Amino acid sequence: MQILIVHAHEEHHSFNAAMKNLAVATLEEQGHRVVVSDLYGMKFKAVADGEDFLERRDKSYLKRQMEEKAAMELGTLAHDIVIEQQKLLAADLVILQFPLWWFGLPAILKGWVDRVMTMGFAYGAGMRYDQGGLKGRRAMLALTTGGPESTYTDTGMSGSMDQILFPIQHGILYFCGLQPLPPFVAYGPAHQSDEQRRAELARYHQRLLALDTLEPLPFHPLAHYDERGQLRPEWLT
Amino acid sequence: MQILIVHAHEEHHSFNAAMKNLAVATLEEQGHRVVVSDLYGMKFKAVADGEDFLERRDKSYLKRQMEEKAAMELGTLAHDIVIEQQKLLAADLVILQFPLWWFGLPAILKGWVDRVMTMGFAYGAGMRYDQGGLKGRRAMLALTTGGPESTYTDTGMSGSMDQILFPIQHGILYFCGLQPLPPFVAYGPAHQSDEQRRAELARYHQRLLALDTLEPLPFHPLAHYDERGQLRPEWLT
Numbered sequence: 001m002q003i004l005i006v007h008a009h010e011e012h013h014s015f016n017a018a019m020k021n022l023a024v025a026t027l028e029e030q031g032h033r034v035v036v037s038d039l040y041g042m043k044f045k046a047v048a049d050g051e052d053f054l055e056r057r058d059k060s061y062l063k064r065q066m067e068e069k070a071a072m073e074l075g076t077l078a079h080d081i082v083i084e085q086q087k088l089l090a091a092d093l094v095i096l097q098f099p100l101w102w103f104g105l106p107a108i109l110k111g112w113v114d115r116v117m118t119m120g121f122a123y124g125a126g127m128r129y130d131q132g133g134l135k136g137r138r139a140m141l142a143l144t145t146g147g148p149e150s151t152y153t154d155t156g157m158s159g160s161m162d163q164i165l166f167p168i169q170h171g172i173l174y175f176c177g178l179q180p181l182p183p184f185v186a187y188g189p190a191h192q193s194d195e196q197r198r199a200e201l202a203r204y205h206q207r208l209l210a211l212d213t214l215e216p217l218p219f220h221p222l223a224h225y226d227e228r229g230q231l232r233p234e235w236l237t
Numbered sequence: 238m239q240i241l242i243v244h245a246h247e248e249h250h251s252f253n254a255a256m257k258n259l260a261v262a263t264l265e266e267q268g269h270r271v272v273v274s275d276l277y278g279m280k281f282k283a284v285a286d287g288e289d290f291l292e293r294r295d296k297s298y299l300k301r302q303m304e305e306k307a308a309m310e311l312g313t314l315a316h317d318i319v320i321e322q323q324k325l326l327a328a329d330l331v332i333l334q335f336p337l338w339w340f341g342l343p344a345i346l347k348g349w350v351d352r353v354m355t356m357g358f359a360y361g362a363g364m365r366y367d368q369g370g371l372k373g374r375r376a377m378l379a380l381t382t383g384g385p386e387s388t389y390t391d392t393g394m395s396g397s398m399d400q401i402l403f404p405i406q407h408g409i410l411y412f413c414g415l416q417p418l419p420p421f422v423a424y425g426p427a428h429q430s431d432e433q434r435r436a437e438l439a440r441y442h443q444r445l446l447a448l449d450t451l452e453p454l455p456f457h458p459l460a461h462y463d464e465r466g467q468l469r470p471e472w473l474t
Contacts (some may be wrong), residue, residue: 050344229384
């Protein structure tokens with residue numbers, strides 16, 4: 001397999017970096033080819049704006065999706081976006097490695113999504129969810145939290161982790177056609193002992209060795225929805 | 238009231254900009270004082286990194302929360318962060334105005350949260366949710382979507398809007414002590430006629446006039462949770 005790891009932590013000695021390094025070593029040892037987009041190291045531009053288009057189709061009014069489509073056709077998309085898109089196309093599996101900040105992606109990683117997942121590339125008319133532009137590929141979130149696992153439940157203070165990750169796993173990964181594998185969550189490594197952190201890395205190591213055996217999350221394919229985007233009656237549980 | 242509008246759309250002629258302009262005019266007409274943080278106009282730095290601290294307490298290892306606390310005490314937090322914090326402290330109501338991108342905040346607005354909501358300012362030990370650093374203030378999301386309202390339900394393709402906004406309304410606004418008012422969502426203005434868009438702005442105008450009558454979303458106060466962060470039995474429904 002070819003695997004793309006998108007890494008979003010600045011500190012080289014962080015637990016996130018340790019997870020990323022472990023993934024590179026483990027997956028390469030398994031014979032996979034691993035490419036890392038180290039967003040902080042690359043100083044990746046986080047903000048989607050008009051400069052993402054080398055030429056503007058409409059200079060008087062920025063309508064992003066229209067410019068994205070035009071730039072894809074004309075080859076005028078910013079170079080750093082094109083490079084990330086090529087990495088995605090070449091990948092069989094994409095791992096997003098990040099600390100959960102404010103119950104979501106750090107801005108640098110959200111900006112990678114905002115800028116790289118352009119219309120006409122990652123999605124379009126009839127081209128989303130199982131029919132998304134990146135279909136045939138899998139993806140996995142690998143993240144750390146600040147708080148303990150006990151708070152991430154339906155009756156916990158943080159809310160359930162499934163609910164918190166839904167906009168990312170369903171709304172980003174699956175929307176683009178990537179089949180999301182169950183996420184790997186390391187809860188509160190900053191509050192753990194070295195021994196506990198080593199055990200967490202060992203647990204991640206086992207997960208990385210078992211990637212082939214994992215079933216993607218059971219999201220509905222596009223065909224299960226009617227023309228108004230509602231689940232057809234036979235799929236309501 | 239003093240009202241802070243944090244605006245996250247680059248295009249001055251966008252529907253988001255029209256909503257922002259309408260809010261400024263309407264609220265000022267009501268006698269409120271309105272301050273706008275136009276993040277694109279300000280070229281607000283979106284990426285949280287070591288440069289947010291004029292001096293680093295630990296130069297060999299970046300532990301963000303520790304540096305935030307230290308920088309607050311020493312007055313060494315980056316100037317653009319301090320300015321936004323002062324605007325928040327002066328505000329009675331905060332409106333976040335943004336297009337829902339990938340079912341979340343645009344990176345420039347997520348970065349505003351990542352950088353401005355520092356530990357010791359917005360939250361800390363025992364200082365979160367109803368006890369958060371910004372308690373006594375209200376907040377409201379004002380957003381646009383690409384897709385139609387019919388898809389934003391429990392059985393719709395996008396998932397329920399409440400679920401999608403939970404990480405923002407509960408995990409960001411309420412976490413910091415801001416009481417979230419019901420969000421105002423304009424669904425798919427890009428696909429509407431001018432007449433429909435005018436009707437949506439009229440609906441937003443009514444909402445702005447009714448701000449005083451709105452009940453905040455019914456999230457649980459900190460005291461409803463036990464020491465493991467679980468809802469106490471008497472609050473389970």
